[in-house]
Amino acid sequence: MLKLHDLSVEFDEGFQLKHINWQIEQHQHWLITGANGAGKSALAAVLVGYGDILAGHTEGMPVTIGWVSFEAQAELIQAELKKDDADILDVISLGTPVSEIIFTDDIDPLIAKSLIEKFELNYILERAFRKLSTGESRKVMLVRALSCHADLLVLDEPFDGLDRGAHVMLQDHLAEVVQHTPVVMVLNRFDEIPNFISHIAYMEQGELRHQVKRDDAQAFAELYQLLHLKTTDMQVPAADTDKAATELIPQQPLVKLTNISIKHSEMVLIKDLNWTIEPNQHWQLSGPNGSGKTALLSLITGDHPQCYSNDIFVFGYQRGHGESIWQIKQHIGYVSTALQWEYRVGTSLRNVIISGFYDSIGLYSKSSDRQKHIADQWLALLGMHKRGDEPFNKLSYGDQRLLLIARAMVKHPPLLILDEPCLGLDDINRQLVLALIEKICGAKETSVIYVNHHAQDRILGIDHYLALEKSADNR
Amino acid sequence: MSNNYFNTLPLREQLEQLAKCRFMHMNEFTEGVDALKGKKMVIIGCGAQGLNQGLNLRDSGLDVSYTLRQSAIDEKRQSFKNASENGFTVGTYEELIPTADVVLNLTPDKQHTPVVTAVMPLMKQGACLSYSHGFNIVEEGMQIRDDLTVIMVAPKCPGSEVRAEYVRGFGVPTLIAVHEDNDPQSQGLALAKAYAVGTGGHKAGVLMSSFIAEVKSDLMGEQTILCGMLQTGSLLCFDKMIDKGVDPAYASKLIQYGWETITEALKYGGVTNMLDRLSNPAKIKAFDLSETLKDIMRPLYNKHQDDIINGTFSSTMMADWANDDVNLLGWRAETGQTAFEKTPAGEMEISEQEYFDHGILMVAMVKAGVELAFETMTAAGIIADSAYYESLHETPLIANTIARKKLYEMNATISDTAEYGCYLYNHACLPLLSDFMQDIDTDVIGRGLSGDDNGVDNARLIEVNHALRSHPVEAIGATLRGHMADMKKII
Numbered sequence: 001m002l003k004l005h006d007l008s009v010e011f012d013e014g015f016q017l018k019h020i021n022w023q024i025e026q027h028q029h030w031l032i033t034g035a036n037g038a039g040k041s042a043l044a045a046v047l048v049g050y051g052d053i054l055a056g057h058t059e060g061m062p063v064t065i066g067w068v069s070f071e072a073q074a075e076l077i078q079a080e081l082k083k084d085d086a087d088i089l090d091v092i093s094l095g096t097p098v099s100e101i102i103f104t105d106d107i108d109p110l111i112a113k114s115l116i117e118k119f120e121l122n123y124i125l126e127r128a129f130r131k132l133s134t135g136e137s138r139k140v141m142l143v144r145a146l147s148c149h150a151d152l153l154v155l156d157e158p159f160d161g162l163d164r165g166a167h168v169m170l171q172d173h174l175a176e177v178v179q180h181t182p183v184v185m186v187l188n189r190f191d192e193i194p195n196f197i198s199h200i201a202y203m204e205q206g207e208l209r210h211q212v213k214r215d216d217a218q219a220f221a222e223l224y225q226l227l228h229l230k231t232t233d234m235q236v237p238a239a240d241t242d243k244a245a246t247e248l249i250p251q252q253p254l255v256k257l258t259n260i261s262i263k264h265s266e267m268v269l270i271k272d273l274n275w276t277i278e279p280n281q282h283w284q285l286s287g288p289n290g291s292g293k294t295a296l297l298s299l300i301t302g303d304h305p306q307c308y309s310n311d312i313f314v315f316g317y318q319r320g321h322g323e324s325i326w327q328i329k330q331h332i333g334y335v336s337t338a339l340q341w342e343y344r345v346g347t348s349l350r351n352v353i354i355s356g357f358y359d360s361i362g363l364y365s366k367s368s369d370r371q372k373h374i375a376d377q378w379l380a381l382l383g384m385h386k387r388g389d390e391p392f393n394k395l396s397y398g399d400q401r402l403l404l405i406a407r408a409m410v411k412h413p414p415l416l417i418l419d420e421p422c423l424g425l426d427d428i429n430r431q432l433v434l435a436l437i438e439k440i441c442g443a444k445e446t447s448v449i450y451v452n453h454h455a456q457d458r459i460l461g462i463d464h465y466l467a468l469e470k471s472a473d474n475r
Numbered sequence: 476m477s478n479n480y481f482n483t484l485p486l487r488e489q490l491e492q493l494a495k496c497r498f499m500h501m502n503e504f505t506e507g508v509d510a511l512k513g514k515k516m517v518i519i520g521c522g523a524q525g526l527n528q529g530l531n532l533r534d535s536g537l538d539v540s541y542t543l544r545q546s547a548i549d550e551k552r553q554s555f556k557n558a559s560e561n562g563f564t565v566g567t568y569e570e571l572i573p574t575a576d577v578v579l580n581l582t583p584d585k586q587h588t589p590v591v592t593a594v595m596p597l598m599k600q601g602a603c604l605s606y607s608h609g610f611n612i613v614e615e616g617m618q619i620r621d622d623l624t625v626i627m628v629a630p631k632c633p634g635s636e637v638r639a640e641y642v643r644g645f646g647v648p649t650l651i652a653v654h655e656d657n658d659p660q661s662q663g664l665a666l667a668k669a670y671a672v673g674t675g676g677h678k679a680g681v682l683m684s685s686f687i688a689e690v691k692s693d694l695m696g697e698q699t700i701l702c703g704m705l706q707t708g709s710l711l712c713f714d715k716m717i718d719k720g721v722d723p724a725y726a727s728k729l730i731q732y733g734w735e736t737i738t739e740a741l742k743y744g745g746v747t748n749m750l751d752r753l754s755n756p757a758k759i760k761a762f763d764l765s766e767t768l769k770d771i772m773r774p775l776y777n778k779h780q781d782d783i784i785n786g787t788f789s790s791t792m793m794a795d796w797a798n799d800d801v802n803l804l805g806w807r808a809e810t811g812q813t814a815f816e817k818t819p820a821g822e823m824e825i826s827e828q829e830y831f832d833h834g835i836l837m838v839a840m841v842k843a844g845v846e847l848a849f850e851t852m853t854a855a856g857i858i859a860d861s862a863y864y865e866s867l868h869e870t871p872l873i874a875n876t877i878a879r880k881k882l883y884e885m886n887a888t889i890s891d892t893a894e895y896g897c898y899l900y901n902h903a904c905l906p907l908l909s910d911f912m913q914d915i916d917t918d919v920i921g922r923g924l925s926g927d928d929n930g931v932d933n934a935r936l937i938e939v940n941h942a943l944r945s946h947p948v949e950a951i952g953a954t955l956r957g958h959m960a961d962m963k964k965i966i
Contacts, residue, residue, distance in 0.1 A: 302534065305530065305560075305562050307562075308563075309562035322512060322513070322536045322537075322538075324534060326644075327536075355644075360643055360644025360645065361643035362644070364644060364678055
């Protein structure tokens with residue numbers, strides 16, 4: 001019934017909605033969600049007719065709209081205050097009484113009266129609207145919006161400022177209204193979503209990024225996590241001080257590869273490569289398939305047998321002088337698609353995170369209470385609170401990836417290697433992973449090596465680049 | 476050829492050695508690989524065990540190189556490629572053995588005598604010679620120079636798994652032993668423990684045993700329940716199903732993956748749990764079948780154990796070695812031509828539970844084989860711990876090789892010694908069970924019991940459950956699996 005075609009809209013503050021394609025069908029009830037500043041309220045306001053259309057067009061816009069929002073409320077109060085200013089007589093303005101605000105021509109008085117009863121607003125009907133508390137004026141806005149036989153209800157954070165009783169009352173009332181009127185609701189918090197919401201629109205940076213059906217449980221859960229990661233105040237949990245890795249000397253490079261060559265049979269994969277990674281440098285490693293990206297990284301992690309026949313200095317060890325790979329791995333967090341394939345153990349989510357302390361696939365050591373606590377903090381950060389006992393192999397592919405990133409970071413390693421961390425993920429899971437990486441990079445002194453195919457896909461905060469090419473005898 | 480070492484010992488010592496087996500505590504490994512730090516370890520042979528153990532030991536910070544025969548190096552054979560492409564130093568016996576503090580003999584049993592004879596004169600005074608199987612010492616009576624320390628470190632899994640588990644941060648259960656006649660500096664145990672740590676074995680559990688207990692129990696387990704019973708069972712069950720009109724592709728799949736599925740239950744909770752996976756009527760059926768099977772097969776298990784203990788088995792096999800493996804190769808070819816081997820598994824879906832419900836006879840065969848092998852071994856003086864590991868514990872590992880590529884893969888993965896014993900068992904067991912198989916129908920193999928009535932007699936069920944749970948292999952199994960759980964292998 002209502003369509004936005006590739007719509008770009010500008011608002012007073014210069015905020016823009018970009019390329020919105022959206023369609024609301026009869027009997028659909030939408031929730032618009034997203035982080036602060038993502039454009040949720042702006043999108044709702046567009047339905048009401050706000051903003052200057054820069055491009056695209058709309059179709060089937062509703063005539064009568066019931067609108068509740070912080071902006072609408074502010075606007076009304078602003079108008080009241082203006083009336084006060086405009087009063088040139090030297091008398092104190094009483095302001096417009098609530099009854100006048102409510103009972104305008106476009107309002108069905110019967111419905112309005114019953115709602116006034118329900119919200120217990122009789123006692124304020126004769127008070128000046130501008131003297132009301134926030135909660136009271138919000139209720140007045142609701143009565144107006146719900147009494148106007150709207151073609152569409154646009155409810156932007158309708159529960160904000162309502163007391164418990166009013167909240168329940170409104171939920172119940174809406175459940176009836178939605179039988180005949182479509183609703184678009186803006187909510188910051190997923191746990192308040194009313195049952196009648198059938199679709200969810202996820203906004204980010206002025207764009208409508210995801211549209212998800214409520215009954216698609218998988219997508220719904222992912223959206224919940226994404227919103228959680230984008231909005232949570234939670235920080236990356238601390239490392240386990242009881243099981244700290246050996247100290248590194250800050251003046252030494254983390255990694256120094258000198259004239260590296262990797263050969264498979266007679267084929268030379270990498271020849272005479274030099275690469276030094278200093279502490280706190282972020283690197284992007286790129287190159288086509290088969291250019292040796294993963295092989296090069298496995299020289300650093302100690303997973304490539306030729307790490308013993310090359311000149312490799314890592315975390316204070318010259319390789320091949322009596323060190324064990326576990327002494328190397330304690331300084332590295334590592335995530336890749338291959339790791340995910342190998343990590344096919346039926347262990348719990350909590351144990352997968354704890355296994356990062358031991359660099360093991362599966363958990364074979366007795367974990368401490370502190371480690372369990374840290375793992376639970378990570379789960380909370382990932383929006384997987386109270387799911388610690390679920391089996392890892394039953395998780396969705398994207399959730400598994402998130403968990404493996406948490407596993408890699410749980411010990412706060414000086415080097416985090418992300419080998420194509422978004423490979424094989426759909427858009428929403430990609431954003432989940434990137435949101436988590438941003439959170440990690442923002443919080444820590446960890447150096448990151450980010451690997452992908454394309455040198456042009458640049459990641460914020462990365463300032464060093466190494467591009468591999470296929471060697472001549474490997475084309 | 477020298478004398479059978481075991482047969483030279485007085486009975487008192489034979490019994491003492493057979494009874495050696497102790498599950499070691501984690502805190503016995505606190506010194507890690509220290510006893511081997513800075514020592515030069517030279518591995519002879521670079522097959523699956525040789526390569527993968529070497530990779531683990533090197534990743535644990537130890538100095539590892541490989542020695543091969545001149546011809547293997549000159550011709551760049553697979554063993555040479557395995558070692559050199561993984562960045563190891565490779566040299567001839569003459570080049571590397573004199574520098575070695577520890578020589579790890581990881582060649583096949585058959586080559587032990589020529590290999591050890593060739594390297595022993597080259598070894599440094601006071602060095603250590605390590606085996607992963609005691610056959611050469613115990614059955615062939617190889618005499619080792621007095622100044623050398625002789626130990627055994629035997630990971631109880633195929634080489635590929637030794638590596639895979641290490642990379643995951645774990646290990647595989649490992650048996651260690653010191654040859655007491657060759658421990659002049661009393662350092663054998665320290666070296667064996669450090670070696671087990673280097674391969675990751677200490678994380679999964681280490682058994683301290685003796686060369687004799689290892690050989691006598693290992694031979695018995697592999698040729699009876701592990702390989703023999705699964706081979707005989709596969710052939711009999713398949714032929715019966717074909718005979719009764721079951722779709723060959725289904726029959727092939729049921730057997731190929733069935734052993735693995737039902738023994739997975741065995742791995743987690745012993746024979747009891749494996750039978751508990753069946754319905755009550757099916758459980759009683761499987762129990763009755765297994766009791767009959769045990770009665771029929773007991774003399775065969777006794778014969779295998781007797782031949783192993785008194786050396787008949789090894790001398791027979793060594794005669795075949797001397798005869799260019801005529802018997803072994805003939806039997807191998809014969810296995811490749813069986814109907815089961817030649818019928819590919821179908822594409823149909825078989826649920827995990829269906830493998831139990833339609834494979835009641837297979838469950839009965841595993842139960843009979845495990846219990847008989849365990850009973851026979853312990854009756855011969857082998858301690859229960861050893862008997863458990865060499866019977867029940869390893870059955871799922873062998874079943875897994877059948878799931879990968881049927882009997883061919885199983886026989887290719889196991890040692891020539893196990894393969895030889897497996898064929899001996901199979902040839903004796905097939906005719907032994909022919910009458911028994913006459914009465915078998917598809918209710919116990921291929922189609923399952925008719926599902927109308929799940930009723931059973933209370934008294935009979937209690938009797939069966941009690942018998943299952945009170946078998947001695949269940950008691951020791953519960954204890955040893957408990958140790959494993961303490962090791963926190965979180966599966």
